[in-house]
Amino acid sequence: MDLYINIILLALMAITALAILRMTNIFAIVMLFGIFSFLSAVLFVVMDAVDVAFTEAAVGAGISTVLMIATMALIKNQEEKRPLGHRPWLPLLVVFITGAALVYGTLDIPAFGDxxxxxxxxxxxxxxxxxxxxxxxxxxxxxxxxxxxxxxxxxxxxxxxxxxxxxxxxxxxxxxxxxxxxxx
Amino acid sequence: MMDYIIGHYNYWIAIFLMMVGFYIVISRGNLVKKIIGLNIFQVSVFLLYITMSTVKDGAAPIITEGVKLYSNPLPHVLILTAIVVGVATTALALALVIRIKEAYGTIEEDEIHEQDHSL
Amino acid sequence: MKHNLILRVTAKTLIPPIIIFALYVQFHGDFGPGGGFQAGVILSAAIILYSLLFGLDAAEKVITPTVARILASLGVLIYMGVGFATVLLGGNYLDYSVLADTQVAGQHLGILLVELGVGVTVCSVMLLIFFAFAGRGRP
Known part of the structure; x- marks a missing residue:
């Protein structure tokens, strides 16, 4: 049962991260980041790290969000501007190569919960x-x-x-x- | 095969989140969004550590009679302090963004470079 | 948010339980989940909630920035002071066993004091950061 909750929560976190990547409205991004933190806190409870979950819920979903909203109130512009001058495929290439190297590193790591x-x-x-x-x-x-x-x-x-x-x-x-x- | 995938799924999602955060940091120009990318990166590292600390059918590391198997408490300690330090450094980064906005009138990286004639 | 009656009434009933919960987390951290880091953040969250609803000036009357600054340094001082106390009592730095007659009692006392220092510093630093961010927009 724990395993299914774990899989679903991780999938939700991945989806939230992708949504943060695609959004341009800073307010929506900040709110989604609060959701992201909260999902990770729930995940920490599932993985038996109660103290960490406690801290993440109070800090990540609480204080960080308040500070980011306070910053937005001072900065006043809410839309991210796009596109940037440089080519979009270059960062994508860097990210894919780094990610592939890291996944290669996990192949002989002991399985989850061993x-x-x-x-x-x-x-x-x-x-x-x-x-x-x-x-x-x-x-x-x-x-x-x-x-x-x-x-x-x-x-x-x-x-x-x-x-x-x-x-x-x-x-x-x-x-x-x-x-x-x-x-x- | 299925067991292998389930056993490594956590690591792969942690790496995926790490790469999403990394991509946001290097490909987006808005400074607030960059900070959020760094935070996603940070949470992915937390996930990696807590994944390593989990023991199947283990309990939370609070000693109780009749429980034999506990999760590893050491990564919990490291991550607990890392979270609080993380919010303090995030606050510092946001304070820098506020000062940049006051000095340059914008928080887009390109426009800051343009004003500096250094692009 | 000053005119939102429902939010103000709900928050007023919520703030005291939040503060009591923070104290519980602080002093029950030896036996259940919790400790100085969490308690500090929860306590500062209560005051931040108060300031979001009743304005920054009202919150700064509860804890003035000067008091918060002194408390922030005091927490670090308590932590380091415990370390120096153990040195003066003949132990190693932060070896709490010498603080009381038995090892377990000494460790217990040391952990309690150290967690108190952590809680005080974390709470007041979070408040200071929030006051700095919120106060920046004032004319």
Missing amino acids: PNAPAQKHVAPYYLEKSISDTGVPNVVTSVLASYRGFDTLGEVVVVFTAGIAVLILIGGRLTRPTKRRDK
């Missing part, structure tokens, strides 16, 4: 076995996040903090005068 895959055999069993006796925390994701890999998380928090500062530097103050373009 319990004997190398990814399952390295450090994960240690975390699952020792989490209760080491930290007393049943949610292994929390214990790995905050305790076993505390340094990682410290780095991530600092990155979020730095990004916040950078946004404040760029658009933090009120716009007092229209910025002039530099001299020609």
